[in-house]
Amino acid sequence: MSFLRGSFIDALVVLQMMVRDALNQAMDEELERDERVFLLGEEVAQYDGAYKVSRGLWKKYGDQRIIDTPISEMGFTGIAVGAAFAGLRPICEFMTFNFSMQAIDQVINSAAKTCYMSAGFQAVPIVFRGPNGSSAGVAAQHSQCFAAWYAHCPGLKVVSPWNSEDAKGLLKAAIRDDNPVVFMENELMYGVPFEMSEEALSKDFVLPIGKAKIERPGNHVTLVSHSRCVGHCLDAAAVLAKEGIECEVINLRSIRPMDTDAIEASVMKTNHLVTVEGGWPQFGVGAEICAKIMEGPAFNYLDAPVTRVTGVDIPMPYAKILEDNSVPQIKDIIFSIKKTLNV
Amino acid sequence: TQTFICCDLHGLEEGPADTAVLTRDQGLSYYRCMQTIRRMELKADQLYKQKIIRGFCHLYDGQEACAAGIEAGIERTDHVITAYRAHAFTYTRGVSVREILAELTGRQGGVAKGKGGSMHMYAPHFYGGNGIVGAQVPLGAGIALACQYQGNGQICVALYGDGAANQGQLFETYNMAALWKLPCVFVCENNRYGMGTSVERAAASTDYYKRGDFIPGLRVDGMDVLCVREATKFAADHCRSGKGPILMELQTYRYHGHSMSDPGVSYRTREEVQEVRSKNDPISLLKERMLSNNMASAEELKEIDGEIRKEVDDAAQFATSDPEPPLDDLCKYIYHNSPPVQVRGTNPWAKLQSVSSS
Numbered sequence: 084m085s086f087l088r089g090s091f092i093d094a095l096v097v098l099q100m101m102v103r104d105a106l107n108q109a110m111d112e113e114l115e116r117d118e119r120v121f122l123l124g125e126e127v128a129q130y131d132g133a134y135k136v137s138r139g140l141w142k143k144y145g146d147q148r149i150i151d152t153p154i155s156e157m158g159f160t161g162i163a164v165g166a167a168f169a170g171l172r173p174i175c176e177f178m179t180f181n182f183s184m185q186a187i188d189q190v191i192n193s194a195a196k197t198c199y200m201s202a203g204f205q206a207v208p209i210v211f212r213g214p215n216g217s218s219a220g221v222a223a224q225h226s227q228c229f230a231a232w233y234a235h236c237p238g239l240k241v242v243s244p245w246n247s248e249d250a251k252g253l254l255k256a257a258i259r260d261d262n263p264v265v266f267m268e269n270e271l272m273y274g275v276p277f278e279m280s281e282e283a284l285s286k287d288f289v290l291p292i293g294k295a296k297i298e299r300p301g302n303h304v305t306l307v308s309h310s311r312c313v314g315h316c317l318d319a320a321a322v323l324a325k326e327g328i329e330c331e332v333i334n335l336r337s338i339r340p341m342d343t344d345a346i347e348a349s350v351m352k353t354n355h356l357v358t359v360e361g362g363w364p365q366f367g368v369g370a371e372i373c374a375k376i377m378e379g380p381a382f383n384y385l386d387a388p389v390t391r392v393t394g395v396d397i398p399m400p401y402a403k404i405l406e407d408n409s410v411p412q413i414k415d416i417i418f419s420i421k422k423t424l425n426v
Numbered sequence: 427t428q429t430f431i432c433c434d435l436h437g438l439e440e441g442p443a444d445t446a447v448l449t450r451d452q453g454l455s456y457y458r459c460m461q462t463i464r465r466m467e468l469k470a471d472q473l474y475k476q477k478i479i480r481g482f483c484h485l486y487d488g489q490e491a492c493a494a495g496i497e498a499g500i501e502r503t504d505h506v507i508t509a510y511r512a513h514a515f516t517y518t519r520g521v522s523v524r525e526i527l528a529e530l531t532g533r534q535g536g537v538a539k540g541k542g543g544s545m546h547m548y549a550p551h552f553y554g555g556n557g558i559v560g561a562q563v564p565l566g567a568g569i570a571l572a573c574q575y576q577g578n579g580q581i582c583v584a585l586y587g588d589g590a591a592n593q594g595q596l597f598e599t600y601n602m603a604a605l606w607k608l609p610c611v612f613v614c615e616n617n618r619y620g621m622g623t624s625v626e627r628a629a630a631s632t633d634y635y636k637r638g639d640f641i642p643g644l645r646v647d648g649m650d651v652l653c654v655r656e657a658t659k660f661a662a663d664h665c666r667s668g669k670g671p672i673l674m675e676l677q678t679y680r681y682h683g684h685s686m687s688d689p690g691v692s693y694r695t696r697e698e699v700q701e702v703r704s705k706n707d708p709i710s711l712l713k714e715r716m717l718s719n720n721m722a723s724a725e726e727l728k729e730i731d732g733e734i735r736k737e738v739d740d741a742a743q744f745a746t747s748d749p750e751p752p753l754d755d756l757c758k759y760i761y762h763n764s765p766p767v768q769v770r771g772t773n774p775w776a777k778l779q780s781v782s783s784s
Contacts, residue, residue, distance in 0.1 A: 121575070147575060153605070158564045158598025165568020168553050169505065169582075171575060192558050193565055200546035202539035203759035203783025205553065237760055237769075261763040293767065340767045378774035 098284065103136045103273040105247035109254035110137065110174065112286050114144055117172060120258060123150040123163055124176030124213075133178050134214065134273055160186035160211075164193045167209040167263075174258060177213035180229045180267060187232075194263040195238030208261045212254070215243070215267035216310060216361045217399060217410055226399035228362030230309065233265040234339040234371070240264045240292050241339040245313040247277040249336055252290030260292060267338075269311045295342035297349070301329035304355040304420055307346055307372060309335040312359045312411060319416040330420065338368060346372065347381040354386040355423050361410055364393040390423045392416055427453075427719040431656045436635050436673075437642035442660035446652050450721045453712065456498060456651045457722075458730055460490035460709045463514045465738045466523050467682075470513065470530055474686045478746055479530045482557075483544050484511040485682040491708035492615055492676050493518045495654025496583055500662050505573065507553040507566040508585040510545040511615075511680075515585070519552035523738055527745035535748040539755065560586060560593030563612065567603045570610035570671070581609040581665040583658075589620020591634050600638050600671070607670035611661040612638065614675045615648065621684040622693040635675035648676030649708045679706070759783045 100108075113120050126133045128141035128151040141149040152159040156177065163175035177183040183190065194207045216228040234241040240262055244250040250268070257264035282288055298313060299320055306316040313334045320330035331349050335341065350356050356376060358369035369391035376382055376389055395409045427448050433441040467487040473479045486493065493514035496506070508515050516526050521537045529536030529547055537547050545557045553569065556562040566584020573580040590596065591614055603610050614634040618625055625632045635643035642664070646657040654676060661672045679702045683690025690699070716722045757769045757780040764782040771778050 150606075153598070153601055155598035155602065157595040158567075158602055161561060161564020161595060161599070162568035162571055162602060165507075165553070165565035165570075165582075166572045166575070167568070168565065169569040169572035171572045188558055188561060189564065193556070193561055198762050198783060199759050200538065200542040201548040201554075201759075202541040203762065204538070204548045206762035206783070208762075240761075262761045293765075343768075 098279050099276040100247045100279045101274055101276045102247050102250045102268070103134065105251040105279070106136050106254055106268065107138060107140070109251045109258070110140060111143070113255055113258040114140065114148060116286070119170065119172045120174065121148040121150065121171060122174045122176065123152055123159060125152055125154060125178050127151060127176050134270060136273065137176075156182050156185035157189060160189040161193060163209060164189050164207060167194070167207045168197075168205060172208045172258065174210045174212060177211065179225060179270070180213050180215040181225050181227055183211065183213070183229065190233070190239075190263070190265070191236055195236050198262065199238055206261050207263050210254075210257045210264045210266055212257075212266035213268060214270040214273075216269055217394070217406075218270045220401065220403065220406065222401045223398035228360070228394065230267060230338050230360070230362055231367045231371070234368065238263065239339060240337070241267070242292055242337050243267045243309040244336065245272070245310055245334050247279055248283045249290065249334070251283060252288050253292065253336060256289045256292050259289065264292070267310065272311055290336065293337045293340040293342060295336055295345040296334045297331060297345070298334045299330065299332040301331035301353065303329050303353055304357060304424055305331045305333060305346065305349040305353045306357050306359060306416070306420070307333045307335060308359040309338060309368065310361065312361055315411060315413050315416055316359050318413045319420065322413070322417060323420060328420065328424065328426070341371070341375070343375050343379065346376070347379050350376060350381040351384045354384050356385065356389045357392060357416070357419050357423055358389065359392040359411055359416055361394050363396050364391060365396060367391075367393060369393055387423050387425065390419045392419045427715065427721060429652050429715070431653050432647065433657060434635060434645040436644070437640070438644065441644050442656040446656045448652055448715070448721075452498070453716045453721050454730070456494050457709070457712055457716065457727065458734065459494040459497070459518065460651065460712065461731060462523065462734050462737065463490045463493060463517055464709060465734050466517065466526065466741070467513060469527065469738050469742050471682065471686070473527070473531065473742060473745070480532070481543055482510065483530065483686040484684065485686070486511050486514040486680065488681040488702065488708070489615060489617060489648065489678045490514065491651040491654050492648045492678050495651040496613065496658050498651070498655040499658025500581070500583060503551065504580050504662065505551045505553070505569045505582040506585070507556070507562045507569060507582065509559065509562050509587060509590060510555070510557055511587070512545060512547060512555040515552065516547040516549060516555065519549045521547065521549045522741070524741040524744050527741045528748050531745040532750060533745060533748035534751040534755070535744065540751040541755070541759065560590040560595050562586065563590070563593070563596045564599045566612070567599045567608050567610050567671075570603065570608040571606070573609050574606075579666060581611060581662055583611045583613055585613045585615055587620060588614065588616040588618065588625050588634060589623070589628065591637060592629055600641050603671040604641050607668060609665035610671045611658070611665055612641070612671060612673045614673065615678055616675055617678050617680045619684070619693060622688065624693060635673055638671070638673035641671050641673050643673035643675065645675040645677065648678030649706045649711060651708060651712055757781060
């Protein structure tokens with residue numbers, strides 16, 4: 084675990100921790116706490132993780148609990164689900180969620196639906212985790228966001244952390260949850276440091292799945308986002324604050340179940356809603372939020388239609404200039420907010 | 427009585443012993459088991475034709491010796507997972523005919539409270555009932571991994587058909603099971619047809635017991651309950667002793683088509699079906715063996731038949747009269763041990779609440 088000393092506040096030392104270390108700490112603590120928990124996936128053991136998220140875990144816990152698999156997503160995901168059937172609590176890592184498509188039948192048909200089909204007889208306490216969404220220069224086959232695909236399915240819980248506190252608290256919650264949880268990380272966030280409170284550093288720090296967090300309160304417009312885009316929203320909010328526009332930034336944390344109440348409460352205060360996501364627009368997270376708002380009490384409080392800021396509706400191109408313009412930039416968010424506010 | 431066990435071997439120096447002993451009690455028990463399965467499946471056929479059972483219904487009549495023999499060869503504490511032709515295993519793993527038929531008819535008294543249907547019935551150490559061809563095989567290896575991890579000496583029997591034998595995920599599973607020496611017995615129930623496609627038309631190699639390659643395999647007559655039992659014992663011992671996985675091919679036959687919507691005679695002749703029925707029926711084979719060795723009288727067996735008929739009729743009566751699940755059950759058991767979540771109904775005003783299992 085690497086941390087940098089932050090500023091001194093009174094006698095309190097504020098620790099900074101990178102997202103990957105927060106994830107590592109979460110898994111380490113849960114492996115220690117419950118011997119039924121184990122991690123499997125490609126390169127998770129002796130390589131310390133393709134993105135070093137599982138660094139040190141194999142050395143500490145050994146072959147039985149940190150398992151390197153061959154490149155066989157469908158096979159090892161099925162094995163992980165079977166292990167969950169029979170009393171273990173697997174963490175199944177996909178090197179990226181793009182590879183989960185090889186195994187998606189096991190996630191949906193074997194994991195998500197089983198509790199229901201068995202009328203509650205067979206629980207499936209499993210976590211599927213890995214980096215999701217766009218990275219940098221990895222092109223079309225390695226850049227897809229799967230939030231909408233997985234969040235579509237009943238029986239799953241789908242979680243998308245932004246910062247280190249999210250990462251740790253939500254991953255611990257996911258591991259302790261007796262249901263299949265799809266835990267979507269972001270590769271570009273792994274190396275980003277965030278402040279970690281004392282509370283967040285404790286071994287029992289768990290965040291509730293299904294509750295969003297208001298990262299920044301504001302009165303003029305509600306921004307709803309998840310994962311990396313939360314940071315972009317905060318950056319856009321900082322710029323707009325100088326112009327007297329106060330944005331309320333909501334970090335969804337959970338895509339399914341989604342904290343609709345939090346969004347509605349905010350919209351009823353600000354009267355304007357902009358959703359921001361890295362994924363494609365059609366049938367996406369923002370589309371779902373629009374539908375939810377229309378069906379609920381907050382609709383009557385809208386002074387303008389909901390605006391969605393999304394990735395461009397194309398396979399991800401490679402060239403940097405094209406890639407940069409395929410995902411929402413801060414200027415796109417600012418532009419969309421101003422259009423929504425008609426300023 | 428003693429009987430001769432015949433096995434083809436792959437990657438094994440020795441197979442099960444040449445002969446096996448059948449005691450009277452065992453014989454009666456296997457007879458009762460297979461006959462119950464037979465009558466249960468035929469009752470399901472009847473109920474389906476009466477439109478009291480709907481959707482998918484894949485019947486097992488003809489294959490009874492496989493389910494009965496496997497159960498006789500393993501411990502209660504071992505684990506079993508199979509595909510969709512699962513009613514027999516649901517029974518051998520301890521679920522009553524009543525609860526099985528009531529699940530087929532979609533009633534609240536069904537083993538899955540009407541939530542699962544034919545392909546999704548579960549019991550302790552029995553993981554269904556799986557609808558996606560081949561998916562159950564990696565799941566089975568995962569259950570075996572859990573056995574190994576927990577050091578409980580248990581094994582998992584993961585069954586699949588000749589059709590599923592060509593699924594890629596099986597080969598991924600063989601690789602990992604062998605690599606990690608998982609205590610998993612892979613069982614191919616080769617009934618010669620994957621839906622309407624005969625094995626010759628589907629597989630470049632129909633030696634399914636060899637398809638595990640580096641995994642040792644054996645092939646036995648799946649119509650002989652004793653052969654199945656002995657092969658299963660041998661396979662289970664192999665796994666339990668830490669040698670890793672093993673593959674067992676059972677040569678068997680289904681009298682019905684693939685499912686109730688398949689008459690089963692467009693891709694095979696009625697003569698072929700009749701031939702198996704008259705010369706190779708698993709229940710007849712056992713019956714003849716017991717009668718010719720004076721292990722039971724014809725009257726005794728007839729009495730058992732009568733008891734079974736009554737049991738199945740009573741079960742069918744229950745299955746047709748038990749009420750359907752209440753609408754409140756719609757949102758039950760989406761999750762386990764979870765706070766309630768709001769579930770959207772068919773329209774925005776239909777706000778349902780989930781109730782989790784615990």
